[in-house]
Amino acid sequence: MRGGGVIAGIAESIDQSGRPLRLLPLGDSITQGSPDHPGGYRGMLERLLREGGFPAVEFVGSRAENSDGLAQPWHEGHPGFRLEELRGGFTKCGSTARSIGETLAQYRPDVVLIVAGTNNMYLDDPTAVWAEMAALLRAIHPVPVIVGTLLPIEPGPKPWGIVIPPDIGERIRAYNALLRREGPSAGAVEVVDLSHCVASRADLLADGVHPGAAAQDRIAAALAGALRACFFTGGN
Numbered sequence: 001m002r003g004g005g006v007i008a009g010i011a012e013s014i015d016q017s018g019r020p021l022r023l024l025p026l027g028d029s030i031t032q033g034s035p036d037h038p039g040g041y042r043g044m045l046e047r048l049l050r051e052g053g054f055p056a057v058e059f060v061g062s063r064a065e066n067s068d069g070l071a072q073p074w075h076e077g078h079p080g081f082r083l084e085e086l087r088g089g090f091t092k093c094g095s096t097a098r099s100i101g102e103t104l105a106q107y108r109p110d111v112v113l114i115v116a117g118t119n120n121m122y123l124d125d126p127t128a129v130w131a132e133m134a135a136l137l138r139a140i141h142p143v144p145v146i147v148g149t150l151l152p153i154e155p156g157p158k159p160w161g162i163v164i165p166p167d168i169g170e171r172i173r174a175y176n177a178l179l180r181r182e183g184p185s186a187g188a189v190e191v192v193d194l195s196h197c198v199a200s201r202a203d204l205l206a207d208g209v210h211p212g213a214a215a216q217d218r219i220a221a222a223l224a225g226a227l228r229a230c231f232f233t234g235g236n
Contacts, residue, residue, distance in 0.1 A: 031077030154208030
């Protein structure tokens with residue numbers, strides 16, 4: 001069981017009380033999902049956990065946008081948000097996030113799932129993006145966090161008015177290496193490699209940034225595997 005005593009304590013609490021495992025999906029538009037795939041990875045994640053015999057889960061958060069048809073609609077996916085905005089609270093793109101401390105206090109998640117950081121990578125170097133992720137992880141501690149690496153994206157001008165630099169692939173790989181190496185010491189119980197979820201340009205929407213349905217389902221499978229590893233397999 002990864003995550004040591006904290007995860008063991010959560011598992012014992014769930015087993016004794018019979019309550020569901022509370023999951024907080026935290027991130028940007030990838031967490032909210034796109035109109036062609038309501039719920040993004042969240043709907044498939046809930047299905048994979050349920051069909052795989054995982055204990056009952058409850059998704060928590062302040063938003064239910066883009067969740068049509070989902071039994072578990074709640075999330076903290078805020079389109080366009082940078083990591084520091086998810087940590088400190090912000091309003092933009094028609095979405096308001098409270099500080100992560102306030103969110104944790106209200107919804108009391110057992111585990112936070114983070115798929116975020118792409119909006120920082122447009123402008124910042126990998127070291128700066130990692131510093132913001134580390135600050136977010138520390139702000140969430142001691143709640144266990146499962147965090148995904150950044151997905152590959154395409155450079156060039158985007159419909160929302162930014163130009164992604166031509167070296168974006170190199171920068172994402174450098175950030176992901178930092179996250180894998182330093183994430184556990186900053187509070188992540190699991191760093192999940194999501195790079196395989198975008199196998200080709202066809203796995204991205206027309207904007208070259210947002211994952212399509214197949215890629216979102218691969219994200220769900222990777223996160224489901226990480227949750228199973230944390231709660232059901234031996235380890236540190």
